[in-house]
Amino acid sequence: MNVFIGDTLASLRKSKNLMQKDIALKLTEYGFYVKQKTIYNWEKEYCQPSIEQFLALCDIYGVDDILWRFTGKHKGILAGLNQEGRELAKKQVELIFQIDRYKDDSIEVNESHRMYRLYDTPVSAGTGNFLEDSSFQMIKAPEYVQDPISFALKVSGDSMLPQIQDGQVIWIREQVSVNSGEIGIFIYSGDVYCKELYTDGFKAVMKSLNPEYEDIEIKEDFGFKTIGKVIS
Numbered sequence: 001m002n003v004f005i006g007d008t009l010a011s012l013r014k015s016k017n018l019m020q021k022d023i024a025l026k027l028t029e030y031g032f033y034v035k036q037k038t039i040y041n042w043e044k045e046y047c048q049p050s051i052e053q054f055l056a057l058c059d060i061y062g063v064d065d066i067l068w069r070f071t072g073k074h075k076g077i078l079a080g081l082n083q084e085g086r087e088l089a090k091k092q093v094e095l096i097f098q099i100d101r102y103k104d105d106s107i108e109v110n111e112s113h114r115m116y117r118l119y120d121t122p123v124s125a126g127t128g129n130f131l132e133d134s135s136f137q138m139i140k141a142p143e144y145v146q147d148p149i150s151f152a153l154k155v156s157g158d159s160m161l162p163q164i165q166d167g168q169v170i171w172i173r174e175q176v177s178v179n180s181g182e183i184g185i186f187i188y189s190g191d192v193y194c195k196e197l198y199t200d201g202f203k204a205v206m207k208s209l210n211p212e213y214e215d216i217e218i219k220e221d222f223g224f225k226t227i228g229k230v231i232s
Contacts, residue, residue, distance in 0.1 A: 005054075006045035008070050012061040013043075017176050023060065029117065030056040114141045116149060118169060122156030123185065123194040141171060145232045150174035153185065155194055159208040164194065164230075172228040185227040188218060194230065 013023055020039040027034055032053055041047050049057060063069050117136040141149060149171045158166050160183070178184040180199040185192065186206060195206035195216070204224075205215040218224050 005048060005070060006043045009057060009061075010043040012057075012063065012069075013039075016061060023057070026060050027053070027056055030059075032056060115139065116141055116151050116171075118152040118154065121153075121192070123153050123170075123192050139169075145171050148173055149231055150228060153194070159210050159213045160194055160196075161210045163209050170194065171231045173231050174228040175226070177226050178229045183230040185230065187223070187225045187227060188216070189222040192227070197226075 013020070018026075020043075021036040023039050024034050024036050030052075034053075038047075042049050048054075058064075058066055115138045118139045119136045136151075139152060141152075150173055152169050152171050155164055155166065155168050155170055163183075164170060172185055178197050180197055183194065183196045185194055186197070187193075188206065193206055193216070195208060198205050198207050198215075204218040206218065207215050
């Protein structure tokens with residue numbers, strides 16, 4: 001049986017548009033504190049993660065069929081499906097779980113899976129490295145937050161009134177882009193913003209919901225990066 005741990009880990013990371021330093025950061029949520037160099041060594045197979053670290057990586061990458069992803073060996077009800085087919089089957093199962101009559105009430109939900117980082121740095125007062133440099137506390141996501149989420153932030157200011165209040169905790173799904181008309185977390189010119197992105201093909205601006213604030217036009221020379229989408 002051929003096992004492709006290093007190459008597969010690298011491929012999974014790239015499919016999520018994550019850098020090695022991002023994985024090192026995410027592993028801290030599982031209690032593992034490793035350096036970016038360690039991720040590099042795992043992917044080059046200079047060394048291997050422990051079993052616990054490996055399972056945490058699979059959770060980060062959304063791997064639910066370890067044998068197939070790392071050995072190519074087909075077993076179980078998904079045998080014969082390619083990756084696209086497996087993703088489609090997974091989505092169908094997720095839809096079924098949303099229907100109460102199909103749920104197994106004997107299964108207890110692991111509440112630790114609802115714990116996320118709340119960063120101490122307010123959205124309007126951060127720097128470009130706030131996710132790496134800011135301290136945080138772990139808090140439980142409320143039941144009404146149902147979408148996949150990555151972390152939480154506290155808003156400072158009233159620029160997003162009436163939808164988002166000053167001091168409100170908002171929940172973020174980490175992603176590299178958002179659609180026009182969606183509210184996201186952005187780094188622009190070294191500062192962190194919670195704004196609505198608007199694009200029309202000619203220019204892009206960050207808009208405040210509070211009409212008392214002017215739009216911020218995004219210029220290429222000032223550096224712009226999307227951190228994630230505001231879920232709630």
